[in-house]
Every structure is written in C-alpha cells, then in structure tokens.
Amino acid sequence: MAKIVEVSSVAKDYGEGGIITHALRGVDLVLMAGEFTSMAGPSGSGKTTLLNIIGGLDRPSSGTVHIEGIEITQLPGTQLSRIRRDRIGFIFQSFNLIPVLTAFENAEYVLMLQNVDKEQRVERVMRVLREVGLEGLEHRFPRELSGGQQQRVAIARAIAPEPALVLADEPTANVDSETGRSLMELMRRLNEEKGITFLFSTHDRAVMERARRLIKLRDGQIIEDTEPRNL
Ligand SMILES: Nc1ncnc2c1ncn2[C@@H]1O[C@H](COP(=O)(O)OP(=O)(O)O)[C@@H](O)[C@H]1O
Ligand SMILES: [Mg+2]
Numbered sequence: 001m002a003k004i005v006e007v008s009s010v011a012k013d014y015g016e017g018g019i020i021t022h023a024l025r026g027v028d029l030v031l032m033a034g035e036f037t038s039m040a041g042p043s044g045s046g047k048t049t050l051l052n053i054i055g056g057l058d059r060p061s062s063g064t065v066h067i068e069g070i071e072i073t074q075l076p077g078t079q080l081s082r083i084r085r086d087r088i089g090f091i092f093q094s095f096n097l098i099p100v101l102t103a104f105e106n107a108e109y110v111l112m113l114q115n116v117d118k119e120q121r122v123e124r125v126m127r128v129l130r131e132v133g134l135e136g137l138e139h140r141f142p143r144e145l146s147g148g149q150q151q152r153v154a155i156a157r158a159i160a161p162e163p164a165l166v167l168a169d170e171p172t173a174n175v176d177s178e179t180g181r182s183l184m185e186l187m188r189r190l191n192e193e194k195g196i197t198f199l200f201s202t203h204d205r206a207v208m209e210r211a212r213r214l215i216k217l218r219d220g221q222i223i224e225d226t227e228p229r230n231l
Pocket of ligand 1: 014015021022023041042043044045046047048049050
C-alpha cells in the first residue's frame with residue numbers, strides 16, 4: 001500500500017515576540033492509501049492547524065510533510081497550489097461554497113481550473129452529484145439547499161477532481177446529528193468504493209465511531225493512535 005501522507009516532527013508556533021502559541025509540538029503521522037481516519041481532541045488541541053499543514057494551506061515552523069512522496073513544505077507556491085488542486089480535496093465545517101454559483105457550478109469549478117474540457121466536466125460533475133445524492137438539485141444555489149445538502153455539494157466538489165486525499169475539518173459540526181450520520185455514511189461509502197483516503201477532525205462521537213483509525217490530539221501532540229473497530 002502506498003503512503004499518501006507522511007508528517008515528520010512537525011511543529012507550528014504562532015505569534016512572535018511576546019506570546020507564542022505552540023499549536024503543534026512534534027507530530028509524526030503516516031496515512032496509507034485507503035485509510036479512513038478521525039482526529040479528535042479538545043478545542044485548541046491543534047486539529048485545524050495539522051489539517052491545514054497537511055493540505056498545504058499553511059506551513060510548519062519545523063518538520064516535513066510528504067504528500068505521495070513529495071516534500072511539500074519547501075515547495076514554491078505555484079507547485080504547492082497544483083498539488084493542492086489536483087491531489088487534495090477539502091471539506092470545511094461551514095461548507096464554504098461559492099454563494100453565486102449553483103451546486104453544479106461549485107462542483108465544476110476546480111475542473112475548470114484544471115482545464116478539463118466541457119463534455120468531461122459535465123459528465124463528471126453529474127456523476128459526483130448523483131453519487132452524493134443530489135440528483136435533480138444541480139441548479140440550486142447554496143441558499144436553496146439545507147445544511148446537509150450544502151455539505152453534500154462540498155463533498156462532490158472535493159471528490160470531483162479525483163484526489164488522493166480528502167481532508168475534512170469538523171464536517172458535521174454545523175448539521176444535526178442525524179444529518180451528520182448520513183454524511184459520514186456517504187463519505188465511508190466513497191472511501192470504500194473509490195478508495196479515497198479521508199482524514200477528519202471532529203468533536204462528534206458519530207464521526208469517531210465511523211472511523212477505522214482514531215487519533216487523539218492534546219496540546220499539539222498525538223497522545224493516542226488506535227484502531228477501535230476492525231471493519
Ligand atoms: N492564526 C493563528 N494565530 C495565532 N494562534 C493560532 C492561530 N491558529 C490557531 N492558533 C492557536 O493554535 C492552537 C491550536 O489551534 P487549532 O489548530 O485551531 O485547534 P483545534 O482545531 O483543535 O481547535 C490554539 O491555541 C489556537 O489558539
Ligand atoms: Mg479546529
């Protein structure tokens with residue numbers, strides 16, 4: 001099995017001079033292709049910081065991050081953006097859809113940046129929207145969709161470019177628990193059927209329970225790394 005992510009001795013400090021926050025203090029983590037992993041930990045434990053560093057949205061103060069064997073922490077911006085665009089999907093707590101674009105256009109957007117031709121874009125976007133259960137709602141704007149449906153659009157957008165890795169920062173935090181469970185079922189199915197590697201951060205029991213591997217973070221360090229269920 002291929003290593004998708006390798007985090008080695010990553011530290012992240014915020015602030016300078018007076019008050020410095022040690023958001024991460026020496027994190028080591030390997031994710032293999034096809035894993036479905038949750039990161040749990042109290043607010044402020046460093047979950048978002050770690051996801052942002054793995055996804056190349058932020059750079060560590062020290063340490064290295066490899067994505068599919070490529071060390072990303074020293075890459076120039078243009079190369080890093082390309083890896084982010086082509087290999088990594090992001091799902092956020094607050095959905096982060098573009099309000100003036102329809103569900104279809106939100107999911108299509110990255111494919112346009114990738115210069116995928118129109119015919120292929122339509123084919124792929126219609127397929128992923130069907131896969132996330134939004135058939136018939138392609139032309140709705142985000143404000144015309146429920147929170148759960150908006151998060152399904154965000155999932156479709158994340159998987160449309162066929163990434164190796166999807167990072168999801170508290171993806172169920174803004175929906176009710178029943179909707180959260182169904183979103184987790186969906187992502188689990190995408191993981192099993194398409195082999196996409198997922199890494200979540202969460203406070204939510206239902207998310208932790210769906211994970212095959214559970215990592216606990218506290219004060220910027222991994223304090224536990226277990227496989228609670230062998231499914
Ligand atoms: N941009 C920032 N500037 C300063 N401190 C930050 C910044 N982002 C996060 N922090 C601090 O880093 C620590 C970890 O934050 P975060 O990664 O957001 O934790 P979590 O997602 O687990 O709640 C917290 O103490 C937080 O206040
Ligand atoms: Mg967070």
